[in-house]
Amino acid sequence: MAEQSKEKLRFERKDATKGYIVLSLIGDLDMWTLPTAKEQVQSLIEEKKVNLVLDLERTNYIDSSGLGFFIGTLKNLRDAGGNLVLINLNSYIYGIFTLIQLQHIIKTYDSLEEASKDF
Numbered sequence: 001m002a003e004q005s006k007e008k009l010r011f012e013r014k015d016a017t018k019g020y021i022v023l024s025l026i027g028d029l030d031m032w033t034l035p036t037a038k039e040q041v042q043s044l045i046e047e048k049k050v051n052l053v054l055d056l057e058r059t060n061y062i063d064s065s066g067l068g069f070f071i072g073t074l075k076n077l078r079d080a081g082g083n084l085v086l087i088n089l090n091s092y093i094y095g096i097f098t099l100i101q102l103q104h105i106i107k108t109y110d111s112l113e114e115a116s117k118d119f
Helices: 034-044 065-077 090-098 112-118
Strands: 010-015 021-029 053-054 059-062 082-088 106-108
Touching: 010 106, 021 034, 021 065, 034 065, 053 065, 059 065, 059 090, 065 082, 065 090, 082 112
Parallel strands: 021 053, 021 059, 053 082, 082 106
Antiparallel strands: 010 021
């Protein structure tokens, strides 16, 4: 039986004209890819890009450390004068969010068009 290699986490960044960044997370957000995700957000904060839209359309899997990443990122961005919203959550990820009531802490939207009204 061939061992399936775990997809790592990649990012696609789009700078929007309204002053926010759209960052697509592609792959799995778990304890193994968490350091990479944290570095990505920290570099945005250092660039003073503190209004962030995370696009989870191509995020396959999130574990508890990934959920912690969202909360930590929200705090870091707010401390820097910015904000975090999430878009395109699949039913699996949204199910986890509603289970732990995270959607009341971090705003989630079905599309970038809806989320952009927050900025």
